[in-house]
Amino acid sequence: MLRFFAELGVRRLAATPHLHGALDDRERELVERGLEAVAPLAAEVGISVTPGFEVLLTPAVPERLAKGEPIGYAGTNAVLVELPFEFWPERSESMIFEIQTVEFQPVLAHPERYVAAQQDPSKVLELGERGVIMQVTYASLAGVKGRSARARAEQVIRECPRVILATDAHGNGTRLRAFEAGLARATEIVGPVRAAQLAAANPASILANQPFPIQAPLERKPESRSFFGRAKRGVSRWGDSKDGW
Numbered sequence: 001m002l003r004f005f006a007e008l009g010v011r012r013l014a015a016t017p018h019l020h021g022a023l024d025d026r027e028r029e030l031v032e033r034g035l036e037a038v039a040p041l042a043a044e045v046g047i048s049v050t051p052g053f054e055v056l057l058t059p060a061v062p063e064r065l066a067k068g069e070p071i072g073y074a075g076t077n078a079v080l081v082e083l084p085f086e087f088w089p090e091r092s093e094s095m096i097f098e099i100q101t102v103e104f105q106p107v108l109a110h111p112e113r114y115v116a117a118q119q120d121p122s123k124v125l126e127l128g129e130r131g132v133i134m135q136v137t138y139a140s141l142a143g144v145k146g147r148s149a150r151a152r153a154e155q156v157i158r159e160c161p162r163v164i165l166a167t168d169a170h171g172n173g174t175r176l177r178a179f180e181a182g183l184a185r186a187t188e189i190v191g192p193v194r195a196a197q198l199a200a201a202n203p204a205s206i207l208a209n210q211p212f213p214i215q216a217p218l219e220r221k222p223e224s225r226s227f228f229g230r231a232k233r234g235v236s237r238w239g240d241s242k243d244g245w
């Protein structure tokens with residue numbers, strides 16, 4: 001995975017293992033040993049790895065953060081949280097807002113993949129309006145996770161003000177390999193400048209604990225949203241202006 005990212009020119013990675021309960025000594029040690037194990041290869045390919053977690057959101061999470069449990073992206077006040085895929089727990093929204101109240105920046109993992117959000121996009125769009133950063137998966141944009149996930153991913157990157165893209169790769173497989181197709185799709189949807197922000201400047205700002213960058217305007221022309229516009233575009237590449245995009 002490190003070699004794959006290095007070839008793409010990636011210089012900084014956030015590694016976010018799942019965390020389903022409070023961070024105990026055993027889990028902390030496991031993560032530390034894992035980071036030590038990859039450190040030599042990461043250094044060899046010129047990538048720095050920022051540790052974090054993908055934290056299952058429960059009512060205890062805001063208080064755990066407030067008490068200093070180190071479950072955010074290291075050295076930042078941002079924390080990646082996820083909900084169960086199959087159902088949207090009651091009070092999810094208020095749990096997320098409580099994270100903001102204790103002065104942490106919530107990043108919501110794969111908003112496009114929650115069944116509830118696929119059925120009712122307003123759930124996710126409202127969180128986006130209230131400052132939650134959305135972490136959309138490249139593989140969803142590439143269509144690997146199905147049509148609903150793709151449609152919702154496209155909507156989130158168009159409509160949510162603060163978005164980052166991530167591989168969410170758990171190994172050297174499909175999700176990792178979907179990176180290029182996913183980025184190409186994002187570029188079609190929001191234009192190259194904004195897509196570069198989603199892929200690079202926005203996540204970099206989180207890891208640097210800096211304010212979220214001002215976002216470039218969407219560049220996609222509205223008429224090409226239609227099915228026929230899309231079909232006509234065919235395989236024409238970005239910047240091939242005769243067909244528009």
Ligand SMILES: [Fe+2]
Binds near residue numbers: 054082109110
């Ligand atoms: Fe997840």
